[in-house]
Structures are given as structure tokens and as C-alpha cells.
Amino acid sequence: MIRLLNIEFKKVIYNKTFWVLLGLYGIILGGILIGVQTFINELMVDVGKDAPIPVSKISLYEFPGIWQNFTFLAGNFKIILAMIVIIIITNEYSYKTIRQNIVTGMSRMDFLMSKLLMTFVISLAATIFIFILGFILGVINTPEVTFLMIFEKTVFIFAYLLELFAFLSFALLLGLLSKRSGFAIGLFFLYYYVIERFINYKLPDDWGDFLPLRAIANLIDTPNTALMKLFGYNFREVVAPQDVIVVLSFTALFIYLMFLILKKRDL
Amino acid sequence: MSEVVLSIDKLSKRYGRIKALDELSLDIEKGNIFGILGPNGSGKTTTLGIVLDAINATSGSFKWFGETPTKNHRKKIGAILESPVFYPYMSATKNLEIIAEIKSASYDQIPEVLKTVDLFERRNSKFRTYSLGMKQRLAIAAALLGKPEVLILDEPTNGLDPKGISEIRDIIKKIASVGLTLVLASHLLDEVQKVCTHVAILEKGKKLFSGRINEILKETLYVEVGSPDMKALHASLSIFNKVQIVEADDNVIAVKLDEKMDSSELNKYLLEKGISISHISIKKKSLENYFLELLAESHDKTS
Incomplete structure (x- = not known):
């Protein structure tokens, strides 16, 4: 396992596209998470001027709410990570190095395992990034920090890790299927923004929750901020076991499909 | 009787209605310099692709060193299939490090194999800056990593200029003299005639002949x-x-x-x-x- 991961690291360490996209992800997401508080408060002040009831300032950065706020917001940017994963797998096809890897002495399962490990490491790194950022901003902005407060809702951090890994496994599957990066990314966007939404629209109520990307998005619901309460919304503040089961099943299915493709396909 | 390194038994491969390989059987013994000859599209690369697990056979089987093939057998085989393939954004050394990791071979061999193919001076240049001849030589260097018992070269001089061809040929002769088992697929007859001890001739996926080159040349x-x-x-x-x-x-x-x-x-x-x-x-x-x-x-x- 360590050896496979080592090989993967060697492949990406000199790959500029990988680092550019990863840097972009870090900067965009970091910037937004650090700036979002100021932005929303500006907005609240504007809303507050004409509001019939007084609108209080809210803090997104207070424990334990910060975990849901951050993981929910960060979820919107996972598409950049999906592009990284697609490039990692399609490069092997466009350079034909997958063939060379196998001929040299990797088994096809080793190859799949190395890509899954890399996908997991990317998911884990992105999760740790959110955790560290959340921890720092939380400690700074929470008036009275207690140990319990910090860890009370860290379930969202684990849900976020699952969300990323499932989402990126789907990206890996599309990359493996189409072999070409442009095509895979196009297919991904098409499915994500058009096809699945259309299917969801056509399906009876609640059935849409069993669609893969929708189920993944459902893991972490919109946080209940004061703003949301103002509009009368009430979202879930927990991670629903049903969503976890659906997402885990889809992830297992994606991995199994990749296994079949790699086993059957000539390289 | 000498040791059989690769034994192919009634191997077939279909691409839709086309039979790329039609019940091919072949034995390659230790120490052979074995040429696989045939026109383009006769099944040479398909055969080598199958025994290296890059292509799935439709039917038939093969054995490496008398055993059911696994990835560990491939680690003892150095192979080039068709065009040289590496990560273009990485240097020769870094590319070989990946190969060494896969083969569980030591990095210490890298300078040695680079010297064998005369690429040591250019070891830190990115692969994409290489000429076709250099790419082909790097592929041979990669095949030599891990001290393989068998070397498989598929069309090693394809697309090279006369100078490149003679360089590759010299390298092949150098390697052949060490006593490795070498499998050389080519459509260039005089290339095979010059270096091989045994030959199999394929056409449309079928074997027309296999045996010692001497036998053919003596009787004629x-x-x-x-x-x-x-x-x-x-x-x-x-x-x-x-x-x-x-x-x-x-x-x-x-x-x-x-x-x-x-x-x-x-x-x-x-x-x-x-x-x-x-x-x-x-x-x-x-x-x-x-x-x-x-x-x-x-x-x-x-x-």
C-alpha cells in the first residue's frame, strides 16, 4: 500500500497541472472561508436597514456551528478536486503509461488501488485543510471555547471526508470510462448540472435522494443561520444515516465498476 | 531438455469478427534469441500484449517459467511494447525511479542502465525533449531495470533513422551476448536474421513456421x-x-x-x-x- 502510494506521489510531484489546480482550490476556498463572515455581515446590515424586525449579526465562525458552515460551503468547490482526479487517471491513458505500468509488473488491481489511495489522500488532505482552518477561526471567534464545544459537531468533518471520497470516486470512474480528460470533465459537468437534475425533476418526491450526486450533496444540509431562520427555513443539523448508507453503497458500486472495467478492458 | 521460459498454448484473440490471433502455440526456451516475424497486423504485438497482461486473450493460455502467470513474473521480464511510453513532464531518472518502484528494483541500477544505452549525460532532461531514438533507448534502459531474465522488444527500431537503427542493434547485440532470453518482434527480416537464433513466422494470427534460424538457412x-x-x-x-x-x-x-x-x-x-x-x-x-x-x-x- 505504501509502495503504491509512493509511486502515485512520484507521478504527481512534477505534474504542474496537479499543483496549479490544487493551489487554486486552496486559495479560492481559503479566501472564501476567511472572507465569508465579513461578506454576510455587510449583507445583514443592508437587509437590516429595511427589515421590519431587528436583524442581529451572526457568526459563522463559532463552535460548534462552524463545522457545518464550513463543510457545507466547501462542498461547493469539490468540483475542482474532481478535475484533479480526472486528470490523474486520464493522463495514464493519454500517455499510455497505464499499459507500461501493467507490463512492468503492476497488477490491474494494484493500479486501481493506487488511484483509489490517491483519491483518498486528496479527500483526506482537503478535509484536514478545512479542519485546521475551522479550528483556527473557531478558536479566534468563539467567545468562550470549551473542549466539548470544539468536538461536538465534528461529525460533519467525517461526513465531509465521505462526501469528497464518494464524489471523487465518481470522477475517477468517469475518467476511467472515457479515457480522455476533456471528455470526462465535460461528461461530469453535464451529469452534475443537467442530467441528474433532470432525472430528479422527473422522479416522484424523495426518490431523487437516491441519485448518487444528490445523495452526496445531502450528507451535509444547509446550515441554519439566523438568516435562514429569518426566511422560515429549518434545515437538518445532523447527518442522516440514510444518506450515509446511500453514499457508501454508491461508492462501493463505483469501485466495483472500475474494477470490472479495468479487468475486462485491453490496455 | 532445456528450460522453457514462455509456453503459449492455443492462444486466440478476436476483435469482433477479426481474428487477430488464431490458436497460436509457441515455446521459448532459456537462452533463446527468439525472433517473431510477420507483416504488420500479423499478431506479433497482440501475442506479446497478451503474455504481458496488457491484452486479454479470447481463449487459450500461456505460462511463464512453467507457472500460471502473475505480476511477479512480469517483474522478471523487461519489455517494450510498441512505442516508448513515459511521463513526458518527468526526467529520464525520475521515470526510471517509477519503473524501479514497480519492479521492486534498487535505484542504484539506474545510472548503470542509462550508461548502457548512452543516455547518462541526458538523464535530467525531460522525456518530452528527447528525440525518437533517445526515447527508444530509454525504453530499453527501463526494460533492463531489475536485472530481467527475459527481455521482450517489440519493433525496437521502428521509425528510427539508419543511425538510430544501428545504435539499437548494437545495444541488442550487447544484451544478447550476456545470455539473457530475448524475444524480438519485428517485420524487418534482416534485423531478425542478424541477431536471432530462433524464429517464429506469423501471418494473419497463424504460425507458419517456428524453429532454428540455422535450419532454414542451411537447407537453402x-x-x-x-x-x-x-x-x-x-x-x-x-x-x-x-x-x-x-x-x-x-x-x-x-x-x-x-x-x-x-x-x-x-x-x-x-x-x-x-x-x-x-x-x-x-x-x-x-x-x-x-x-x-x-x-x-x-x-x-x-x-
């Missing part, structure tokens, strides 16, 4: 003779039972000699008959002639 030894009096020469040769006329034209007659005959004996016989000889030379029939004969024969059968 023939002598060309010419004389001012061609009619008399022809008459004398046709009554002589130790030779057989293969080909005759206005200037020379080609004859196949009996096994115990040699050209001086033929010379003596003709002199005794009072025929003066203006030309006599021994011709080894080249692999090319044999190959073309085989192809023609197989076409006759099928048509």
Missing part, C-alpha cells in the same frame, strides 16, 4: 554458376544427380547441392565435362526469400 544453401556456353552447362547440370536446378536464366543457373556436395566438387565435375566456368558463387538463401516463399505458400493454400 545454393550455388550459382555461369558459363560462356549456357546450353552445355544446363545439359550437364540437369543430368547430374547430386544437384538440383532451382532457377535458370540467360546468364546464371542456380542449383541446390546435395548435403555431401560442396562447390569445389561441382567445379571439378563441370571441368571434367569440358565446360569452362565464368562465374561460380555460393549463395545463402536469406530469411527474406524463405519468408516470402512461406507467405506465397500460405496464400496458395487459402486461395
